[in-house]
Amino acid sequence: MNTRITEEYRVLHNVAQILQNPGDLIKILQKTMKALTEFEGLQVENKAGIFLTDNKEKVLRLLTTYGDFSREFIEKEQMVPFGDCLCGRVAVSGELLMSESCYSDSRHDRLYSDMTPHGHYIVPLISFEKLVGVLFLYTNTHPSWYQHSQEVLLSIGGLIANTIERKQIDEELDAHRNRLEEIVSSRTQDLVQSKEQYRRLNNEIQTVREEEKSRLSREVHDQLGQALTALKMDTIHVDKKLSANQIDLKNQVKSMTRTIDETIKSVQHIATELRPPVLDAFGLCEAISWQAKEYENRHGIKFNLNCLQDHVEIDKNLQTALFRIFQEAVTNILRHANASHVQVRMNHEKNTLIFAIGDNGIGITEKDIENPESLGLIGIKERVYPWGGQVNFESSSGKGTLLIISIPLMKQ
Ligand SMILES: Nc1ncnc2c1ncn2[C@@H]1O[C@H](COP(=O)(O)OP(=O)(O)O)[C@@H](O)[C@H]1O
Ligand SMILES: [Mg+2]
Numbered sequence: 001m002n003t004r005i006t007e008e009y010r011v012l013h014n015v016a017q018i019l020q021n022p023g024d025l026i027k028i029l030q031k032t033m034k035a036l037t038e039f040e041g042l043q044v045e046n047k048a049g050i051f052l053t054d055n056k057e058k059v060l061r062l063l064t065t066y067g068d069f070s071r072e073f074i075e076k077e078q079m080v081p082f083g084d085c086l087c088g089r090v091a092v093s094g095e096l097l098m099s100e101s102c103y104s105d106s107r108h109d110r111l112y113s114d115m116t117p118h119g120h121y122i123v124p125l126i127s128f129e130k131l132v133g134v135l136f137l138y139t140n141t142h143p144s145w146y147q148h149s150q151e152v153l154l155s156i157g158g159l160i161a162n163t164i165e166r167k168q169i170d171e172e173l174d175a176h177r178n179r180l181e182e183i184v185s186s187r188t189q190d191l192v193q194s195k196e197q198y199r200r201l202n203n204e205i206q207t208v209r210e211e212e213k214s215r216l217s218r219e220v221h222d223q224l225g226q227a228l229t230a231l232k233m234d235t236i237h238v239d240k241k242l243s244a245n246q247i248d249l250k251n252q253v254k255s256m257t258r259t260i261d262e263t264i265k266s267v268q269h270i271a272t273e274l275r276p277p278v279l280d281a282f283g284l285c286e287a288i289s290w291q292a293k294e295y296e297n298r299h300g301i302k303f304n305l306n307c308l309q310d311h312v313e314i315d316k317n318l319q320t321a322l323f324r325i326f327q328e329a330v331t332n333i334l335r336h337a338n339a340s341h342v343q344v345r346m347n348h349e350k351n352t353l354i355f356a357i358g359d360n361g362i363g364i365t366e367k368d369i370e371n372p373e374s375l376g377l378i379g380i381k382e383r384v385y386p387w388g389g390q391v392n393f394e395s396s397s398g399k400g401t402l403l404i405i406s407i408p409l410m411k412q
Pocket of ligand 2: 328332377
């Protein structure tokens with residue numbers, strides 16, 4: 001008797017350990033059934049199987065078998081209605097069922113052509129009072145039943161049921177997780193796509209704006225300029241026609257001429273602001289130098305320029321982009337840096353154009369650089385993006401800010 005109890009505990013322990021294993025449910029269940037068939041005291045044969053309950057359809061569905069079953073058996077047993085044969089009965093009662101022989105037990109409804117005499121243990125698989133399935137074990141006919149073994153089998157049934165439930169939950173979780181990952185990845189793709197679209201659109205808008213500014217600048221300069229010049233000639237003509245004693249009229253004409261002169265200056269200024277002609281006529285470095293002088297005159301800030309000592313071919317549109325970046329960077333320095341000096345350096349190292357603008361002001365913070373609301377800085381990055389370039393900031397509090405733009409130059 002004692003050795004029997006020892007063996008029961010050994011099997012129980014063995015099954016519990018197998019069921020703890022991670023991995024494929026079917027493999028684990030097969031191993032469990034194998035361990036049970038090695039449980040000598042039960043007098044089981046090398047055959048077992050597990051059904052799962054389908055409560056909606058009120059049937060048991062065959063999940064897996066262990067041992068040698070005929071194709072006929074496997075096909076017929078795919079589905080067993082609740083209440084049918086031995087297993088279907090356990091699905092209804094939820095209680096352990098033992099059957100001494102398939103031929104003499106009237107509850108054994110099903111017959112197979114290759115059926116040999118055998119007995120059964122049908123074990124309900126119950127997890128938290130819910131029947132999740134049924135385990136059947138083939139035994140010798142008329143085995144000796146022991147009360148204690150039956151309790152152990154019921155415990156094992158509970159362990160198997162827990163494992164099945166746990167695995168089912170895991171599978172559901174996995175499915176959810178996969179679905180989530182799919183959603184995230186598809187959203188990410190959408191985002192990447194719309195970001196790319198936005199960038200192309202932005203680039204297009206910048207190009208159109210530059211073209212528009214050029215056109216406006218030319219029109220203002222040429223048309224308005226010419227009209228004003230003509231007007232000025234007329235006033236000079238009128239002045240000449242007036243006799244010396246028409247003092248009031250002469251004064252009025254003089255005042256008109258002065259106003260026209262001021263207007264011509266203002267028109268030139270507007271045209272230049274829209275797009276400095278020096279940029280198109282003499283290129284980037286000249287334009288930067290001209291713009292720097294303007295800033296010096298207007299704001300008193302000092303510039304130290306060092307721009308492209310040796311000749312580099314730079315695309316016209318890139319020149320425009322870099323010029324606008326220069327304007328934005330210096331505007332930021334004037335507005336935020338509280339600096340007295342600006343250092344500008346443009347040179348090329350290997351095949352990279354380096355454009356650096358530094359100030360001796362209060363320094364920029366990491367927060368400002370990363371801030372999605374720093375639209376000026378974002379504008380700089382976006383102007384650089386189509387050229388495959390990079391924007392970096394070096395700064396420490398009180399030691400100023402250095403903006404470094406690097407752009408790969410195409411090999412010609
Ligand atoms: N040269 C600089 N020195 C110190 N702070 C700067 C400098 N350039 C930019 N900043 C900081 O970065 C912020 C973002 O700049 P920007 O995107 O151009 O926006 P805005 O100029 O409209 O404030 C500024 O508000 C300022 O706080
Ligand atoms: Mg700004």
